[in-house]
Amino acid sequence: MSTPENLKYTASHEWVKTExxxxxxxxxxxxxQELLGDMVFVENPAVGRKLQAKEExxxxxxxxxxxxxxxxxxxxxxxxxxxLDSAPEAINGDxxxxxxxxxxxxxxxxxxxxxxxxxxxAVVDSEAH
Amino acid sequence: xxxxxxxxxxxxxAAQAPQQDVKPDGIPASxxxxxxxxxxxxxxxxxxxxxxxLSQKNFSIDTNFYPLGxxxxxxxPRACHSLAMLPQFLxxxxxxxxxxxxxxxACLHDLQEILKDVTGMAGVSLTPMAGAxxxxxxxxxxxxxxxxxxxxxRTEIIVPxxxxxxxxxxxxxxxxxxxxxxxxxxxxxxxxxxxxAVGPQTAGLMLTNPSTxxxxxxxIRAIQKIVHDAGGLLYYDGANLNAILGKVKPGxxxxxxxxxxLHKTFSTPHGGGGPGAGAVGVAPRxxxxxxxxxxGKEGExxxxxxxxxxxxxxxxxxxxxxNAGVLLRAYVYARMLGAEGMRRVAEYATLNANYLMAExxxxxxxxxxxxxxxxxxxxxxxxxxxxxxxxxxxxxxKRLLDKGFHAPTTYFPMLVAECLLIEPTETESKETLDAFxxxxxxxxxxxxxxxxxxxxxxxxxxxxxxDDVKAARELDLTWKPAx
Numbered sequence: 001m002s003t004p005e006n007l008k009y010t011a012s013h014e015w016v017k018t019e020x021x022x023x024x025x026x027x028x029x030x031x032x033q034e035l036l037g038d039m040v041f042v043e044n045p046a047v048g049r050k051l052q053a054k055e056e057x058x059x060x061x062x063x064x065x066x067x068x069x070x071x072x073x074x075x076x077x078x079x080x081x082x083x084l085d086s087a088p089e090a091i092n093g094d095x096x097x098x099x100x101x102x103x104x105x106x107x108x109x110x111x112x113x114x115x116x117x118x119x120x121x122a123v124v125d126s127e128a129h
Numbered sequence: 130x131x132x133x134x135x136x137x138x139x140x141x142x143a144a145q146a147p148q149q150d151v152k153p154d155g156i157p158a159s160x161x162x163x164x165x166x167x168x169x170x171x172x173x174x175x176x177x178x179x180x181x182x183l184s185q186k187n188f189s190i191d192t193n194f195y196p197l198g199x200x201x202x203x204x205x206p207r208a209c210h211s212l213a214m215l216p217q218f219l220x221x222x223x224x225x226x227x228x229x230x231x232x233x234x235a236c237l238h239d240l241q242e243i244l245k246d247v248t249g250m251a252g253v254s255l256t257p258m259a260g261a262x263x264x265x266x267x268x269x270x271x272x273x274x275x276x277x278x279x280x281x282x283r284t285e286i287i288v289p290x291x292x293x294x295x296x297x298x299x300x301x302x303x304x305x306x307x308x309x310x311x312x313x314x315x316x317x318x319x320x321x322x323x324x325x326a327v328g329p330q331t332a333g334l335m336l337t338n339p340s341t342x343x344x345x346x347x348x349i350r351a352i353q354k355i356v357h358d359a360g361g362l363l364y365y366d367g368a369n370l371n372a373i374l375g376k377v378k379p380g381x382x383x384x385x386x387x388x389x390x391l392h393k394t395f396s397t398p399h400g401g402g403g404p405g406a407g408a409v410g411v412a413p414r415x416x417x418x419x420x421x422x423x424x425g426k427e428g429e430x431x432x433x434x435x436x437x438x439x440x441x442x443x444x445x446x447x448x449x450x451x452n453a454g455v456l457l458r459a460y461v462y463a464r465m466l467g468a469e470g471m472r473r474v475a476e477y478a479t480l481n482a483n484y485l486m487a488e489x490x491x492x493x494x495x496x497x498x499x500x501x502x503x504x505x506x507x508x509x510x511x512x513x514x515x516x517x518x519x520x521x522x523x524x525x526x527k528r529l530l531d532k533g534f535h536a537p538t539t540y541f542p543m544l545v546a547e548c549l550l551i552e553p554t555e556t557e558s559k560e561t562l563d564a565f566x567x568x569x570x571x572x573x574x575x576x577x578x579x580x581x582x583x584x585x586x587x588x589x590x591x592x593x594x595x596d597d598v599k600a601a602r603e604l605d606l607t608w609k610p611a612x
Contacts, residue, residue: 035546040601063597064540089598127546
């Protein structure tokens with residue numbers, strides 16, 4: 001399950017899933033949660049906030065460190081996973097089920113231009129030096 | 130166990146009670162409380178036993194090797210305590226006239242001069258109460274400098290990704306945006322990224338040298354030129370000053386402002402949140418903005434320099450003049466060492482770190498930057514060990530406690546996976562370092578033969594492994610009586 005084929009990825013370790021209505025769902029990858037360890041806190045962006053691609057927009061805090069989560073593309077936040085407030089450990093359980101927020105991308109082509117699973121796996125492998 | 134849990138109604142400790150020679154008369158009724166404060170009621174013996182037991186549970190530099198990277202947990206010489214505890218220092222009232230505190234002022238003035246000399250800066254203020262406040266003072270002075278020149282366009286502070294987390298926090302607290310720049314694979318600042326980052330918006334760069342990766346930034350002259358050419362100032366984070374004490378001066382490297390953690394480099398007791406002393410040093414152009422008060426000397430007389438002397442000062446950072454007791458200890462330490470002793474601090478801190486790095490490499494640990502000479506600290510990565518055995522850097526750290534060593538810093542800096550940041554300091558003997566290497570080798574062997582043993586550590590301490598997640602999620606910091 002480390003890098004599902006049906007998702008898109010960023011070099012900053014977010015995964016992106018395109019929904020049927022054209023919105024995207026965003027979370028952090030298996031690799032990211034493994035590096036961070038046990039999650040204790042998740043801070044999501046406000047619904048309605050307009051984000052620029054690569055903008056810091058959320059924080060995941062583990063027992064080891066706090067890490068920023070970046071907007072994969074430009075767009076507007078349409079929903080957040082409030083369940084993570086009380087159960088941030090869901091990200092450790094299954095990072096691809098424990099989504100963080102949804103966005104309406106300004107430009108669908110931006111999503112298509114993100115990395116595919118093979119490209120992202122190569123990034124992860126290159127980090128493991 | 131808290132002292133409150135040893136409390137029994139009516140128990141008293143009268144022999145230790147302060148003599149009340151001033152009657153608290155004349156306080157308006159509206160300021161007087163009507164109920165009794167919640168205080169423990171315990172006998173003298175119960176109290177002594179309670180705190181003695183707590184001290185026995187403490188893992189401290191007085192009992193164990195404490196190689197906590199970036200914290201410089203060196204031995205604190207007892208002479209510094211004895212002299213700082215002279216009754217004339219302890220009983221001094223901070224509001225007493227300068228004329229009755231000439232000795233104290235002379236010590237602080239002398240300390241300012243010593244620190245100027247050892248860092249190559251034009252002025253030093255001792256008033257910041259800790260490293261973080263020293264950082265704040267430093268960036269506040271950079272801000273005051275740009276504003277005094279009417280240069281309001283400088284809105285960014287550049288921070289390398291290897292920096293301590295306090296650096297970006299300081300920049301934000303001073304009203305700046307943070308621009309992060311990456312580190313090369315060999316641990317130096319990426320110069321191309323720095324060139325691309327600077328501009329008319331650059332207020333300054335915050336740099337730790339040697340860096341948190343335990344290597345000396347070799348391109349410091351190029352970095353200095355890039356930042357100064359863009360009109361920014363250079364801030365030196367003194368966290369790792371121990372490595373270069375008496376060897377290289379931040380002033381000579383071109384830094385405009387520095388903070389020194391006297392509680393680290395100048396060997397005063399620290400840990401557990403204080404008390405610290407984050408003295409700041411400045412280049413000539415920042416002299417007018419130094420935080421006050423300063424210890425000044427006119428002829429043979431010493432006096433506090435205040436707003437009247439430095440009208441453009443960024444102001445006061447503490448009620449009086451910093452942590453007087455810590456500053457006195459640092460002063461005694463500096464005088465005991467002298468210039469030659471300070472050079473020996475840097476030499477032996479570096480020698481110990483490089484010896485430990487070579488030995489840990491020899492027994493099978495992966496060194497993060499093997500191609501670089503370590504400064505006063507270095508990084509071991511347990512990533513391969515974890516991949517092979519499932520034993521993580523944290524497990525190694527916990528198992529070290531069983532073997533009588535405080536753990537190194539874990540998972541910082543975040544640039545290196547499964548890292549242990551190890552700083553032996555100059556005050557440890559070769560025997561202690563060898564014993565540490567032997568313990569680390571044992572742990573590595575255990576990881577391969579009995580990984581569950583390591584993952585369950587510690588076994589020999591007052592508490593077993595704590596639930597970090599529960600502690601972070603369910604903070605419980607206040608004792609309340611059971612009702």
